[in-house]
Amino acid sequence: xxxxxxxxxxxxxxxxxxxxxxxxxxxxxxxxxxxxxxxxxxxxxxxxxxxxxxxxxxxxxxxxxxxxxxxxxxxxxxxxxxxxxxxxxxxxxxxxxxxxxxxxxxxxxxxxxxxxxxxxxxxxxxxxxxxxxxxxxxxxxxxxxxxxxxxxxxxxxxxxxxxxxxxxxxxxxxxxxxxxxxxxxxxxxxxxxxxxxxxxxxxxxxxxxxxxxxxxxxxxxxxxxxxxxxxxxxxxxxxxxxxxxxxxxxxxxxxxxxxxxxxxxxxxxxxxxxxxxxxxxxxxxxxxxxxxxxxx
Numbered sequence: 001x002x003x004x005x006x007x008x009x010x011x012x013x014x015x016x017x018x019x020x021x022x023x024x025x026x027x028x029x030x031x032x033x034x035x036x037x038x039x040x041x042x043x044x045x046x047x048x049x050x051x052x053x054x055x056x057x058x059x060x061x062x063x064x065x066x067x068x069x070x071x072x073x074x075x076x077x078x079x080x081x082x083x084x085x086x087x088x089x090x091x092x093x094x095x096x097x098x099x100x101x102x103x104x105x106x107x108x109x110x111x112x113x114x115x116x117x118x119x120x121x122x123x124x125x126x127x128x129x130x131x132x133x134x135x136x137x138x139x140x141x142x143x144x145x146x147x148x149x150x151x152x153x154x155x156x157x158x159x160x161x162x163x164x165x166x167x168x169x170x171x172x173x174x175x176x177x178x179x180x181x182x183x184x185x186x187x188x189x190x191x192x193x194x195x196x197x198x199x200x201x202x203x204x205x206x207x208x209x210x211x212x213x214x215x216x217x218x219x220x221x222x223x224x225x226x227x228x229x230x231x232x233x234x235x236x237x238x239x240x241x242x243x244x245x246x247x248x249x250x251x252x253x254x255x256x257x258x259x260x261x262x263x264x265x266x267x268x269x270x271x272x273x274x275x276x277x278x279x280x281x282x283x284x285x286x287x288x289x290x291x292x293x294x295x296x
Contacts, residue, residue, distance in 0.1 A: 008222045009240060009260045011078045012046040015064060017283050018238070019044075021226050021258040022068045033063040040064070048083060057083070070226070074239045212255045212290045213270055217246045220264025220280065230254040230287055241265075252290070259284040 019029055026044075030037040039050050043060065051057035058076060065072035216225055218241045227249045228235035236249050243264075249255060259265050262278025270291035277284040 009078070009224045010046050011061070011075055011082055012044040013260050013283070014075055014078065014224050014240075015040075015061075016044045017224055017258055017260045018065070018068045018070045018226065020283065021256070021285065024068070029064060029067055032067045033060075035060055035063065046082070048079075054083065070235070070238045074224070078240070211250055211252045212288050214249045214255055214257060214288055215246065215268040216241065216249070216257070216259075217266045217268070218243050218264060219266050219276070220261060222261075223264040224260030225265065226256075226258040228256055230256050254287055254289045257284075257286045257288065259286075 019026070024032075026037050026040050029035075030040055033040075039060070042048070042050050043057075043064075048057045051060060058079065061075045061079060062072045065075060214227065216227070220243060222240055222242045224240050225247070226235060226238040227247075228238075229251055230253065236251070236255075237247060241247065257267070259277060260283055261280060262282045262284035263276055263280030266276055267274045267286075269288045277286055
């Protein structure tokens, strides 16, 4: 299968960067996805000729993305732009279809031939079913019983919900009676309320020091970027950013940043500009922690 390489990040680079970010080896991914390790290494080298076709290659990409817990759509989009669609061989006029699929005895070719035969058999069965005379059937009592049971179930659920909500609706009057003696205390504490409104400004000024803030700005053509917490948690972002795009990520703890093209990205961490984390074409894996809180 011919491969067309782009000046940006390729599908193989995305797979390698996501696997390294997950801390897994090629053999571990092969055991989890039931895909041969040699095939995975070829895919990371942007060689999809061993997949047996575009359909199987996309299936492998979805399986690997699910194992690494990343979104497969950027990989599929890059694959569509990187690998041209396969053109089926022309069929001879008046004769059987060309046997190009059997010239290479691969498992993928055998599967495709079986699928085509199954499709032909399905089409024949569909034609026979359309020509067979229709049998007039009586009323479907089973379906009527199912509908009746569903209706009874809906009525029971609605009645239970109303019973559960009835005590909750009765609770607000009790709560409204308890604050009645409170006006005296609120009046006495009224002079102290203005000082309490000013302190919220103090935590907001020190909030940047209580967490980690990472700003990613793409200065090159484009780059694959993945940002997430160091220990557990759901990834904050994983995908391709184009030139000129800027994304800001914040977290209470440490953040892990993986860049597919280190020379095409500039980083700013906790307000400090760090510049590019490496050379063009190099995968950079970085970790950043919260900024120190300035003592008063």
